[in-house]
Amino acid sequence: MNKIAKKRTKRVLILLFTTLLLLLVLTPFFLMVLTSVKSLPEILSPKFKVFPEKWIFSNYAEAMQRGDWQRYLINSLFITCTTVVLSLIINSLAGYSFARVPFKGRDSLFFLALVGMMVPSQVTMIPVFIVLKNFPFVGGNNLFGAGGTGLINTYAGLILPYIAGPFGVFLCRQFYMNFPASMDDAAKIDGCTRIAAYLRIYLPLSKPILATLAVLKATQTWNDYMWPLIMTNKDSMMTAQVAVVTKFTSEVSIQWQLLMAATVIIILPMFILFLFAQKYFVEGIVTTGMKG
Amino acid sequence: MTLFKAKKPRIGHERVGYLLITPFYLFFLAIILLPGIIAVINSFTNYDLYKTYNFIGLDNYKALLIDPLFKKALLNTLIYSVLYIIPSMSLGLLLALLLSGEGRGSRIFRTGFYMPYIISMVCASTIWLWMFDPAAGFLNQILAAMGFEASTWLKDPALAMTCVVFVSLWKNLGYCMLINLSGIKGIPAYLYEAAEIDGANAFQRFKNITIPMLQPTTFFLFITTCISSFNVFEQVNVLTNGGPMNSTTTIVHQIYIRGFSEFKMGYASAISVVLMLIITLITAINFKYGNQGQDTNIG
Numbered sequence A: 001m002n003k004i005a006k007k008r009t010k011r012v013l014i015l016l017f018t019t020l021l022l023l024l025v026l027t028p029f030f031l032m033v034l035t036s037v038k039s040l041p042e043i044l045s046p047k048f049k050v051f052p053e054k055w056i057f058s059n060y061a062e063a064m065q066r067g068d069w070q071r072y073l074i075n076s077l078f079i080t081c082t083t084v085v086l087s088l089i090i091n092s093l094a095g096y097s098f099a100r101v102p103f104k105g106r107d108s109l110f111f112l113a114l115v116g117m118m119v120p121s122q123v124t125m126i127p128v129f130i131v132l133k134n135f136p137f138v139g140g141n142n143l144f145g146a147g148g149t150g151l152i153n154t155y156a157g158l159i160l161p162y163i164a165g166p167f168g169v170f171l172c173r174q175f176y177m178n179f180p181a182s183m184d185d186a187a188k189i190d191g192c193t194r195i196a197a198y199l200r201i202y203l204p205l206s207k208p209i210l211a212t213l214a215v216l217k218a219t220q221t222w223n224d225y226m227w228p229l230i231m232t233n234k235d236s237m238m239t240a241q242v243a244v245v246t247k248f249t250s251e252v253s254i255q256w257q258l259l260m261a262a263t264v265i266i267i268l269p270m271f272i273l274f275l276f277a278q279k280y281f282v283e284g285i286v287t288t289g290m291k292g
Numbered sequence B: 001m002t003l004f005k006a007k008k009p010r011i012g013h014e015r016v017g018y019l020l021i022t023p024f025y026l027f028f029l030a031i032i033l034l035p036g037i038i039a040v041i042n043s044f045t046n047y048d049l050y051k052t053y054n055f056i057g058l059d060n061y062k063a064l065l066i067d068p069l070f071k072k073a074l075l076n077t078l079i080y081s082v083l084y085i086i087p088s089m090s091l092g093l094l095l096a097l098l099l100s101g102e103g104r105g106s107r108i109f110r111t112g113f114y115m116p117y118i119i120s121m122v123c124a125s126t127i128w129l130w131m132f133d134p135a136a137g138f139l140n141q142i143l144a145a146m147g148f149e150a151s152t153w154l155k156d157p158a159l160a161m162t163c164v165v166f167v168s169l170w171k172n173l174g175y176c177m178l179i180n181l182s183g184i185k186g187i188p189a190y191l192y193e194a195a196e197i198d199g200a201n202a203f204q205r206f207k208n209i210t211i212p213m214l215q216p217t218t219f220f221l222f223i224t225t226c227i228s229s230f231n232v233f234e235q236v237n238v239l240t241n242g243g244p245m246n247s248t249t250t251i252v253h254q255i256y257i258r259g260f261s262e263f264k265m266g267y268a269s270a271i272s273v274v275l276m277l278i279i280t281l282i283t284a285i286n287f288k289y290g291n292q293g294q295d296t297n298i299g
Helices: A003-036 A040-044 A058-063 A069-100 A106-118 A121-133 A155-164 A167-176 A181-189 A194-205 A207-223 A226-231 A240-248 A256-288 B016-042 B059-066 B068-098 B104-118 B121-131 B138-145 B160-185 B189-197 B202-213 B215-230 B234-239 B251-260 B265-289
Strands: none
Touching (some): A069 A155, A069 A167, A069 A194, A069 A207, A069 B016, A106 B265, A121 B016, A155 A226, A155 B016, A207 A240, A207 B121, B068 B215, B121 B138, B189 B202, B251 B265
């Protein structure tokens, strides 16, 4: 066999292997969508058909009537948007300061934040819950944080842990450190204060890093399950991720078509975001190596 | 490590720096650092979230040593880690090697493999909850159609953990691929060209260039995967709730059950501290052996 033919067979083999694997990876998505429009008897029948006999789109409407889904989706959306906006402001300010502004103890403070980044949220879930439950002067609490429910079942309690994470600061600092030092000098000569320099020079140039951070934070917040699970016990404060588990999987005979319909609905916003911002998704993962 | 190479303060000390980091640092202290300290303190108490709050010394830790459920959870977490880390890292590397081309085909494939990573662990779990269902699930229907015997998957104590691992693998394969890809992109092309001129075949090039040059990436991926494996919780909670017969309960699942079902906050804090020590150990190994003078763009 000559060299070119050999190379071609190799390429065909690789293509075959990756295509097969890709189909395997994507099959659950197709099956999810198809199951969401089947009837329950058809799902349970031992004779499996890939496509539904009758496409029942009303499954989606029915799924959304299990509990106040409008409310759950709005909760998730509100928490996600607030988290993104607040983290962008807080993290880019701190990142800029750590990268460009000289002040005493800067490197130690940054190192401490870095240590905090290593602490996974699972480790701190119990104490964070206790801190937020005993937050003074809210939810019927007194000065010492006793007597009420604190920030449990509030939006603040759901949002605070997401905006406290240091990884956005890390991301922004890395970005701002790449600017030339002469930029600060020029700003200073022109009479810019640090804050003015941030607002007029750095911020307008930060679009790529802020987009990356926004995409990462949005995915992380929308997709999170553990935190809302702990912080809410009121139906009206549930997020979509918690609701899909509690409303559909807790019964003995699960209504699979409704579960799949609800799953499709809460996956959809992430797919749409991914479609429009794929570049930033990939960039964010690669530059930080963080699990979104 | 490029982390600490921040330009040294050139002109003294500007207080506005503190002002700019204040919003971040307040949240960071209150929600990350302070809870870390509180966890340690609470682990020496019998706090029940309401009235009881007494210091009981090392009793929680002594109880942990003889708690069969905690031992089971520790063992399960280890099994999960071993079953998850090796396939995810090797498959991720394989995919990255096969799809490192710049063509449009590779790009479409990469996007496809990346899809499961952007959905939530809850959604991944609900999809697979159906796939694994003994009565209605896709897997058993396929097995039946091919004439095999049905399996009970998540309801089978011997198989449940493997199923949980499989779901994690399916969801995170794209992540492992992506990190490996960024490592491969960082290897200079002239190394391969020189090796090819010297007559090295594809396997030799892989063994003598790709593997050593990729070592920092591999190590980084190993550490992050280790840490996330030790923190596995969401998929367990949705897929099996720790069952059947506690065969899938993990460390974090135990923290959750002890803390929020039994309200043993002191005991749950003690488990958290143990978990924190394990994570610290892994991170310390990272700092000691990772990135040995070799610079990567990540981590």
